[in-house]
Amino acid sequence: MRSVLIALAAAATFASSAIASPSEWQIVKRADGPTDVEILNFALTLEHLEKNFYFQGLKKFKKADFLKAGYSAKTHARVQQIAIQEKAHVTFLAGALGDAGVQQCKYNFDAAFTSVKSFLATSRILENVGTAAYLGAGPDITSKGYLAAAASVLTIEARHSAYLNEVSAGDSGFPVAFEQSLDYAQVYSLAAPFIQPNSCGKAGALPSSIKAFPALSLITKIPRSGHTSAINFVHPAGQSTFYGFFLNGGSSVPVKVITGPDGVDRINVPKDLDGLTYLIISTSATELEDSNTVAGPAILFL
Known part of the structure; x- marks a missing residue:
């Protein structure tokens, strides 16, 4: 844990020195894609959601609840570690984006908090979707500094996914040789049900061009x-x-x-x-x- 936080702190220092302040950013926008700042805000939107999910879930489900549900104290400790790392991701991205960063929304995780089992099952989904989101956004990032920053978070999200694949359902942590990516609208369609409407501030959580698809x-x-x-x-x-x-x-x-x-x-x-x-x-x-x-x-x- 200490080494991870040190690495993130170093990465945040690098990012803040590389992109200094919003006034100094060179905003590059492709004809068919979002700017680098919009992409990092997209990532920050997901990290806000994940951080709130874990901290609210762990407030509801204590170690005794994990033990009663048949999980080990080690599992509870690992989920606590994931929560701390998701908070570190928020701090890192928000610090790099400064005043341009989106704020957290209000969330509804009631369906995921019916039991420790449902909490872990939803954790598994969020981490896998987060991994797919970073992988999908990577090719659109023009700044090497931004790309390195996103990659440093992606690898941790992938580790979270692997662990939760195994602990939540007994499945393989790495069932396939290649990771699946998702685009912005596909990711947001999976995240949107947790976000309370009109709760993300005046600017909203994401660029207006990103919309959720109808449910399947x-x-x-x-x-x-x-x-x-x-x-x-x-x-x-x-x-x-x-x-x-x-x-x-x-x-x-x-x-x-x-x-x-x-x-x-x-x-x-x-x-x-x-x-x-x-x-x-x-x-x-x-x-x-x-x-x-x-x-x-x-x-x-x-």
């Missing part, structure tokens, strides 16, 4: 590779043909959605998928883009 839910409680799963989403007017893209291990596999005579949408989960998989519904059979996304992502653990 799983009717089949335990989806499995090589089997059919029932799903639910709102069909846009005038659209009747849809495809589900399964994102796993850096690959994207499209599968046609079949609407049965009972009106229920179903999709065949591809074989050989392992670990956390994102499912997104699109009107395209060949390429998944925000412009053709209908609903999602939904998360499947295979």
